[in-house]
Amino acid sequence: MAFSYEVSFWEIRERKGRRKPFEVRWVVNGNGKSESFLKKGLAKGRLSELISAAGKGEPFDEETGLPRSELRTKLQKVTWYQHTRDFIEKRWDDTPGKSRKNFADALATITPALVTSEAGRPDARVLRRALYSWAYNKQQQIKEPVPREEWRQALDWIEKHSVSITELEDAQVLRKALDALGKKLDGKAAAGRTARRKRACLSDVLGMAAEAKYFSTAVNPLKSVTWTAPRTAEEVDPEAVANPRQVRRLLDAVREQSSRGRHLEAFFGCLYFAGMRPAEAIHLKVAQCTLPDEDCWGILVLRGGTVRPGRNWTDDGRAHEDRSLKWRAEEDSRPIPIPPALVRLLRAHISEHGVAPDGRLFRTSRGGLVQESGYGEVWAKAREKALAPEEAASPLARRPYDLRHAGISFWLSSNVDPAEVARRAGHSLNVLFRVYAKVLHQSQERANRRIDAALEEWGMEAS
Template sequence: MPKPTFKVRIWAIREHVRSGPNTFELRWKVGNEPFSATFKTKTLADGERSKLVTAVNAGEPFDEISGLPMSVVRARDDVSWYAHARDYIEMKWPDSPAKTRTTHADMLATATPHLVRSRVGMPPARDLRTALYSWAFNMNRWTQEPPDQVRKSLAWIERHSLPMSQLDDPMVIRRVLVAFTKNLDGSKAAASSVIRKKNIFHNVLGYAVEARRLPHNPLKLVQWTAPAAVEEVDPAVVANPRQVRDLLAAVRTQDARGRHLEAFFGGMYHAAMRPAEAVFLRDANCYLPPDGAWGMVTLGKTRPRVGSSWTDSGKPHDERGLKWRPEKETRPVPIPPVYVRMLRDHIAAHGVAPDGRLFRTARGGMVQESGYGVVWQRAREKVLVPEQSASPLAKRPYDLRHAGVSFWLRSGVDPAECARRAGHSIAVLLRVYAKCLDGAMEAANHRIAEGLTEWD
């Protein structure tokens, strides 16, 4: 795509004989591309030439495609923020996982109410949020007829949305950044949420530069720092092996659903599976040798629950490969004999679904967080003393994954191998589990001290 250039040459007006009498031609060149325009009077031609000369003298770049100053091109192509946001969704939608689609919609639904000319007559915040998040920025619903309240809210936004040219104002951008720091109810937003929205906003504005709707990304002009996000796993959430064993036993003794979910939770600990990976674990992905030997699970597919309106299939669970990995990449994870026995017992007792899934609901559907979350909380209440139950210790099923990886590190497993098994990069592993390495560091210091003593 041709880029704006400062290489412009403008010739004098000449009478264009071939076009008939009293016709005048303006000729100029932008880069290597020649341009011309004809006028009925010399005065009109001189006026247009004067505009081009003024732009050149002001040091303004010209567009090699149209031959016009970039300010004229942007004014001609200026669209509203709302239209640009929908263009961005349409551009991103085909190649984005369903979960990513929701994060894009979330950011745009937060920013859009703050990019309006006036707030007079603005719909209630929650109504506007629903209209933007669930309809305006959900491409699957663009062909559906929205409810009356949604239609009115979107019509108001469409009328009052700022033109993109006005986003080249740092104070307008700052207004949006401040909005990212608050939840809809006015409470303080999580730092990770603020950073995520800021990054997506930066990408949306970058797309505006690419579409020649902005001369540059105005986010870079704002002296604003996002709150620091804590990525490290808090050791307070990490259960020790005895606590994990007791929690899994408490899951097993609850009821039929608990017995079915014991191996589901066990996979998060012994194989560091993410819940979306455990949901789609199939018997074909499991190597389960006789008792006493290590086995292997090969993870390759995930089924994160997002909502049927966001997926291409229309099903609540999105069909994806491993997180942050190419679609067909797999991750083999060795599993200890205790988990091999757990899976063998599970298959013997419950069988597998027609598609080979090990874990499913009573009706054969995908296991859902709303169901297994209740089972996990009951197990915590049964096993943990009141002080522990009120603490963050193993509060979420996902904390089993943290406990598993932390146990590997504390056992002296090489961080590179821990990262591979967990599906992390080494840098992310060391950053996220930095506080869980204390025991390993102490052991390493002890071994180094012993070595120095020998040389003494």
């Protein structure tokens, strides 16, 4: 926001035929401003206020034309809660359902911490539900224009006690928001990844406030505060990574589970042999697959994923929505070479089960989208059958997603160039090195032993 002391005033102008005929006019650094009034006396009073402010040496805002003190008073009336509602309103239409849900989750965590008083605070769970399910959900507001009484009371309280948006320039107030996003509702530490996601939302909201000139500078105040996310285990745990022999046993145990298991064997195979995310496998269509007849490598061209934000967050009321590849542009794709083992799995799957009308390879018995609860149940039974008791009690392949970790770890341990591994996995190199640090370390140790053996073979001293 830019202020100037170059202010000049015009005489009040009467414009007959207008609803408010008396116009106050002034100029701030060459930018003309005006306000209209019903009566001349009101116009004279307003002109007197502006002249008085200029006489006191107050600078005027070039965009709004208001004296600094008046602008500050106006901005202070906008609360954090009101601004977050404006943020949701502005971003909703151009935001996918999953992101809408994440915005609501983050703001429902932060908003209760940014209040002027604790007096009369509603129950924490009621307040969160009112914010998450109604105040920050435009779809729910359409279905339910007036929130249920319990929610209305909670929202009336937060509207009354929310801090001014301008107070977010104060580092101490900002830290209240950061402390809140680092904790769960029960007070326990939130996962680091969750806290970072919520911080990104906070940054977006404050960025919009800076653009609206709610702060004394155009800089996002979050940039001036040092914050460390709660520690979390981002690195893949080697104990969770199944070896190829264990994966084979697990896939066999999946296939042996009636028709549903046979239908999901190739689904789980995609997670392992192609390093796919479950959302990418659910989205996979036959047109994206090149599957040669002979024992040759094939290729999958991934073009997106299917996620489940829930019916309350999508425009069409469907529980699922399609999205672009993670961290990729809308039309981007990711080709992945697949070994003959997966080619055979996919060809057998198509031969036995066919494909959905829209070309999807994997679907429920009724043709619907594969659900996490469904394939999770099959996977749990497969672990019980395929693994020894001590293995089943360990983190080994505990989640279907661990198949992706196992596949990527196998590529790395097979000395595939990390840059190519990152490309196939849809990661950046930085993420690959961070998430698979322990796996890479094991690969380096194996490489060192091979070098030692080669040096000894040539009669040179090994390390």
